[in-house]
Amino acid sequence: MDHGKKKDAPLKTADLLDSKCTRRSFLKGVSIAAAAGSAGLVTGGCGSVASSEEAKLKWDEFFKKNYRMMTQEEKDATVARLERLAKLQRGLDTRISTQEPLDNVLYGYAFNITRCKGYMDCVEACVQENNLDRQSKTQYIRIFEMDPGQLDPTSGDGKYYHEVPVEDKFYMGVQCFHCENAPCIKACPTKATWREPDGIVVVDYDWCIGCRYCMAACPYWGRRFNWGDPVVPKEEINTKQHYLGNRMRWKGVMEKCTFCVQRTRQGKLPACVDACPTGSRVFGNLLDPDSEIRFVLKNKKVFRFREELGTDPKFWYFMD
Amino acid sequence: MFVYEKSKEEMMITNPKKGLVAFILDCIRWTLSGGVAYYIYLAILLVIMGAGIYAYGQQFQEGLIITGMSNIVSWGLYISNFTFFVGVAAAAVMLILPAYVYKDKDFHEVVIIGEGVAVGALVMCLLFITVDMGGPLKVWHMIPGIGLFNWPSSILTWDVLVLNGYLALNALVPFYILYCNYHDRKPVGWKYLPFVFLSIFWAVSIHMVTAFLYQGLPARPFWNNPLLGPRFLASAFAAGPAVIMMVLIAIKERTSYPIDTTIFFKLKRIIVVAAVINLVMLFSEVFKEFYTFTHHSLSAQYLFFGLEGHDSLVPWIWTAIALNIMGTLLFAFAPTKSSSSYLMVAAVSLFTGIWIEKGFGLIIPGLVPSPMGEVVDYTPSSYEILITLGVLATGVLVVTMLIKPALVILSRYKEGLKQPEADGL
Numbered sequence: 001m002d003h004g005k006k007k008d009a010p011l012k013t014a015d016l017l018d019s020k021c022t023r024r025s026f027l028k029g030v031s032i033a034a035a036a037g038s039a040g041l042v043t044g045g046c047g048s049v050a051s052s053e054e055a056k057l058k059w060d061e062f063f064k065k066n067y068r069m070m071t072q073e074e075k076d077a078t079v080a081r082l083e084r085l086a087k088l089q090r091g092l093d094t095r096i097s098t099q100e101p102l103d104n105v106l107y108g109y110a111f112n113i114t115r116c117k118g119y120m121d122c123v124e125a126c127v128q129e130n131n132l133d134r135q136s137k138t139q140y141i142r143i144f145e146m147d148p149g150q151l152d153p154t155s156g157d158g159k160y161y162h163e164v165p166v167e168d169k170f171y172m173g174v175q176c177f178h179c180e181n182a183p184c185i186k187a188c189p190t191k192a193t194w195r196e197p198d199g200i201v202v203v204d205y206d207w208c209i210g211c212r213y214c215m216a217a218c219p220y221w222g223r224r225f226n227w228g229d230p231v232v233p234k235e236e237i238n239t240k241q242h243y244l245g246n247r248m249r250w251k252g253v254m255e256k257c258t259f260c261v262q263r264t265r266q267g268k269l270p271a272c273v274d275a276c277p278t279g280s281r282v283f284g285n286l287l288d289p290d291s292e293i294r295f296v297l298k299n300k301k302v303f304r305f306r307e308e309l310g311t312d313p314k315f316w317y318f319m320d
Numbered sequence: 321m322f323v324y325e326k327s328k329e330e331m332m333i334t335n336p337k338k339g340l341v342a343f344i345l346d347c348i349r350w351t352l353s354g355g356v357a358y359y360i361y362l363a364i365l366l367v368i369m370g371a372g373i374y375a376y377g378q379q380f381q382e383g384l385i386i387t388g389m390s391n392i393v394s395w396g397l398y399i400s401n402f403t404f405f406v407g408v409a410a411a412a413v414m415l416i417l418p419a420y421v422y423k424d425k426d427f428h429e430v431v432i433i434g435e436g437v438a439v440g441a442l443v444m445c446l447l448f449i450t451v452d453m454g455g456p457l458k459v460w461h462m463i464p465g466i467g468l469f470n471w472p473s474s475i476l477t478w479d480v481l482v483l484n485g486y487l488a489l490n491a492l493v494p495f496y497i498l499y500c501n502y503h504d505r506k507p508v509g510w511k512y513l514p515f516v517f518l519s520i521f522w523a524v525s526i527h528m529v530t531a532f533l534y535q536g537l538p539a540r541p542f543w544n545n546p547l548l549g550p551r552f553l554a555s556a557f558a559a560g561p562a563v564i565m566m567v568l569i570a571i572k573e574r575t576s577y578p579i580d581t582t583i584f585f586k587l588k589r590i591i592v593v594a595a596v597i598n599l600v601m602l603f604s605e606v607f608k609e610f611y612t613f614t615h616h617s618l619s620a621q622y623l624f625f626g627l628e629g630h631d632s633l634v635p636w637i638w639t640a641i642a643l644n645i646m647g648t649l650l651f652a653f654a655p656t657k658s659s660s661s662y663l664m665v666a667a668v669s670l671f672t673g674i675w676i677e678k679g680f681g682l683i684i685p686g687l688v689p690s691p692m693g694e695v696v697d698y699t700p701s702s703y704e705i706l707i708t709l710g711v712l713a714t715g716v717l718v719v720t721m722l723i724k725p726a727l728v729i730l731s732r733y734k735e736g737l738k739q740p741e742a743d744g745l
Contacts, residue, residue: 225391
């Protein structure tokens with residue numbers, strides 16, 4: 001949608017002049033063009049001035065480094081470009097954070113399979129918080145409706161669509177398990193995905209080449225690919241973003257749950273934990289002996305999914 | 321395939337000047353000269369390539385969403401064909417090994433054709449990888465120095481190294497030999513033989529590494545099987561020589577380049593041994609999957625019999641097995657038969673059988689059921705099929721463009737060797 005408009009921009013200059021070109025944006029366009037020293041662009045009208053600025057920003061974006069190789073100045077520069085691009089392309093004021101991991105923090109997650117009733121408020125909150133593609137109905141979290149006598153979510157029904165809870169069923173949520181020994185990280189040919197010091201497995205969307213080897217390597221189906229350009233209605237876009245988290249993605253790149261890095265590094269809970277009406281989701285710092293997650297690990301019977309693969313997930317299931 | 325006729329006199333016409341420029345110009349001239357049938361053949365290839373380029377343009381604009389792939393079947397026709405053609409490329413070693421190690425004269429005559437096929441197959445492999453990528457413009461992220469190359473951790477980076485290395489070996493060695501022959505010189509052994517022997521080991525490595533791409537993933541029990549690498553080699557050494565045989569038959573039938581029939585017997589023997597080993601390993605895998613039916617056998621169940629009502633691969637895999645067995649039997653029995661049509665049928669059936677079995681018969685079931693137990697079918701979209709055909713046509717064109725001038729140069733060189741004797745009389 002946005003991209004369609006962009007492509008047409010040079011052709012429909014007259015339309016743009018009518019509809020979009022206010023005096024202020026025109027003057028701003030002129031000043032930018034003048035600064036760029038290309039007077040010819042001005043005659044093209046404000047539409048092409050904006051798109052030439054956009055082209056310049058995209059050009060610079062194309063040649064930037066992997067996030068982990070950037071200095072703080074370079075990070076600030078790319079954030080400034082991305083925020084400006086969001087303004088130009090979507091007319092949105094976004095804030096993209098590059099906040100570093102907090103000291104002495106290792107995130108862990110526990111899921112109470114006794115309590116979860118399958119309401120899927122977590123899924124909804126995750127979609128909203130992380131700007132997930134509405135077109136393909138991308139979800140990081142999936143809830144499986146399980147029959148008693150089973151503990152393997154692959155035996156459950158991940159597509160249930162009826163009133164919950166159902167008698168004699170229980171519910172099991174899965175998402176990226178943020179493995180300590182993550183097969184996806186090993187697989188990536190460009191080091192576009194890695195584990196942060198606080199245990200969050202992240203993707204540098206700009207660095208990902210879209211080969212999907214990580215997807216084949218993940219034993220938990222924790223990764224999602226953007227087959228087309230993701231669509232999020234403008235009014236629903238969450239503008240509080242993180243470079244490694246919920247900033248807008250585009251076609252051809254991999255994405256995944258980031259434990260809501262934009263929230264958790266500010267001391268908040270992930271959106272799914274916040275949204276859960278039954279308190280089935282426990283999140284916290286594994287290095288803090290007084291945290292709730294440590295209490296669960298110490299006092300409950302816990303297990304992990306596919307422990308035999310040696311991936312060492314930071315996601316446990318437990319029951320009351 | 322190679323529809324062209326050529327009179328000897330025409331072949332003899334060369335640029336009086338020598339050197340690299342003359343060499344390249346002559347090669348281009350020889351590639352472009354031919355009869356009407358040859359031009360029709362070239363035109364068909366170019367039309368298919370054009371359709372592929374158009375379809376890729378669409379995919380580039382819209383994204384991979386216009387393919388039949390999904391978050392569950394995340395690799396499809398492109399990666400299937402990539403996997404198969406790595407095998408075809410590796411199979412050149414089946415000509416190089418006897419030609420250089422056992423100094424087999426017959427193989428020596430045709431080794432350059434095998435190398436040409438290998439280069440064409442590698443071009444296809446690299447194109448299949450490129451069209452499969454979500455961000456093809458970002459390939460430079462993989463180049464060491466300016467990008468980040470996750471070597472040695474990622475097997476994909478190993479594959480990048482071995483495939484490009486093998487391409488270089490198989491392009492440069494024939495280039496050197498032909499360049500010398502073009503100038504009526506004998507190639508100097510020490511300048512190229514080390515690379516020939518290197519390429520023998522390298523051929524094995526490209527296919528093992530490609531198998532390790534899949535074999536190294538515990539997430540996918542269907543692939544996570546130590547037999548995968550050896551089986552890749554066995555099927556490659558059956559299917560690859562079958563392709564080379566098809567090319568040789570085409571050359572024999574359509575050109576004046578002499579191809580001795582003994583080469584067909586020798587190739588046949590290689591194919592039979594490799595095909596039988598491949599079938600034995602296939603049987604061993606099928607036994608393991610179905611005698612003790614475990615949770616890990618679901619992919620095999622999906623492939624051979626269908627699962628939860630999804631059975632799109634079932635007719636394909638049984639066709640593949642039938643073709644596999646038929647091709648093997650045709651090659652194995654009637655060992656004296658060397659009529660071109662008989663061999664062509666055998667080669668095509670074996671090639672097609674292995675193409676299905678090792679292409680999407682291997683890739684798709686590895687991804688189904690998904691790690692969360694979901695079963696879906698995969699049907700390639702028409703765009704995807706057009707792009708695939710475009711890549712295949714490109715590969716065939718590359719092979720044609722390499723082999724056609726090569727044969728002219730070799731014929732001329734051989735003529736030139738005879739010439740002094742004639743003068744002496």
